[in-house]
Amino acid sequence: MSISALQNARYTYKPKLPDCLSGSIEDITVESGAPTESISDFEQLRSIFKTTYGKPLITFVKGKGSNIKHELKVGVILSGGQAPGGHNVIAGLFDGLKKANPNSVLYGFNGGPSGLINNKTVILTQEIIDEYRNTGGFDMIGSGRTKIETAEQFASSLQTAKKLGLNAVVIIGGDDSNTNAALLAEYFLANGSTTQVIGCPKTIDGDLKNDYIETSFGFDTACKTYSELIGNLCRDANSSKKYWHFIKLMGRAASHIALECAFQTQPNICLISEEVEAKRMSLEKIVDQICASIVKRSENGDDFGIVLIPEGLVEFIPEIKKLIDELNDVIAEEEKSFATITNLIDQMYWLSSRIPESSYRVMQTLPPDIAKQFLMDRDPHGNVQVSRIETEKLLVGMVEKRLAAMKEKQLYSGKFTYQTHFFGYEGRCAFPTNFDADYCYSLGFSAFVLIASGLTGYISSVRNLIAPASEWLAGGVPLTMMMNLEHRHGSTKPVIKKALVDLNGNPYKTFVKNRETWAEKTCFLFPGAIQYYGPAEVCDQPTITLKLEYEK
Ligand code: FBP
Secondary structure (H helix, E strand, O other): OOOOHHHHHHHOOOOOOOOOOOOOHHHEEEEEOOOOOOOOOHHHHHHHOOOOOOOOOEEEEEOOOOOOOOOOEEEEEEEOOOOOOHHHHHHHHHHHHHHHOOOOEEEEEOOOHHHHHOOOEEEOOHHHHHHHOOOOOOOOOOEEOOOOOOHHHHHHHHHHHHHHOOOEEEEEEOHHHHHHHHHHHHHHHHOOOOOEEEEEEEOOOOOOOOOOOOOOEOHHHHHHHHHHHHHHHHHHHHHHOOOEEEEEEOOOOOOHHHHHHHHHHOOOEEOOHHHHHHOOOOHHHHHHHHHHHHHHHHHOOOOOEEEEEEOOHHHHOHHHHHHHHHHHHHHHHOHHHHHOOOOHHHHHHHHHOOOOHHHHHHHHHOOHHHHHHHOOOEOOOOOEOHHHOOHHHHHHHHHHHHHHHHHHOOOOOOOOOEEEEEEOHHHHOOOOOHHHHHHHHHHHHHHHHHHHOOOOOEEEEEEOOOOOHHHOEEEEEEHHHHEEEEEEOOEEEEEEOOOOOOOOOHHHHHHHHHHHHHHHOOOOOOOOOOOOOOOHHHHOOOOHHHHHHHOO
């Protein structure tokens, strides 16, 4: 197979490990803290996770005394959307296993969690691993969004673990997949199985984070990929001075990606869904905000600009959030009946007797193409697929109408010409940045140490990420510590709490300090392409979000 020069070069890149994990295997010592509690709903969660609730935090330190050299059989799953660095998590896990005991075996489950349910595996050899080191994508074993939820699926997963004689399963996924990991860990133990379950924090969305998980992997690379493209559009807009670019950015719920890209490129507008929700901003109010910038810039002679729109925005606009929640519930309750209707007129008729009138009216105000997108299939976790809702087109249409009305009243005399874009899939399989390559490899290696130490129901954790990699801290966080109960799609469930943009946090506050200037002036930054080779200040920097969150 022919490969690109960069891929060839990246094969030889040696990911950096924190000091506590490098050196001899015998030197890694495992320290446990005090018992932990969930975020809330303590009693209910304690009764759901009878055997795995409340375990201590785990930290790895350099020392002597651990015996983690036994022969192990481990299975690994890539779950959910692709995120740059997934292959390196597997490489770190593989290298840890083999370094401790060359007879250990790593199975890859093909196609995500369904590979565990249906026992579809491949034995990962040195040759396979070497072919994927430091590359993007999840194609080594593939991914999937199957949720392990029925009694049969749990039983089949246990069956597979028994058949393969697995000591552990590692689930590399986002909040939903790690919730699944917690449930599986509990199920295995409760059913007398010794197979351990360990999670790893993956998602470009950056919303799987807390005090012990500073960021999910893939966020760094995805944001830098989108920022390169946005920066290029900024420069194009500033050169031709004729287009407003409306850019939707991935991130199913949280606006972390949009916010990071705003720091990297300084656009005229960046909408933050969490703020929209907190201020209960309607669609009309959002259009007001965008038009204010367009009018002001036009008065300055600048009929061009950049608007960043987080993918999940629609779910945070109060009237639309209510509508989506109601749609999710009725579609989940009467899935089969709804699936038989395909055209919008019949779907609207079906809905008319099932959702409240106020929401039905909101649905009627949406352009037909967008209304149809609200009714598309949910993902296996019951979420509306916001990546398929063209929010950028919805907004641009409303802005155009508003500006035309303002022109009639002589409140605006500029020229509004626009382009719409959606950057999402472009960033999910990029070659991981040096940061993601190192972070992922460390997460995988740390998962190995958790397994070799006999732990279950933990997520691999690597912290202190704004410091050089050698100073990173590694260990494990009990999955139940990150959980609470939430109402999701018609029932109350234990879930890992999603980390949305914190409106009291330093990143958001820094953005607010700057945004008025950006809205009026042209302050664009052009970050350029990700650099893999060269000085550390160009190649090894973490995201601006991480620095703003952790720099003292
Ligand atoms: P994960 O939460 O599984 O990491 O996926 C994130 C994401 O990239 C979202 O940003 C996006 O909305 C969604 O996946 C798209 O999913 P799909 O790949 O199924 O179209």
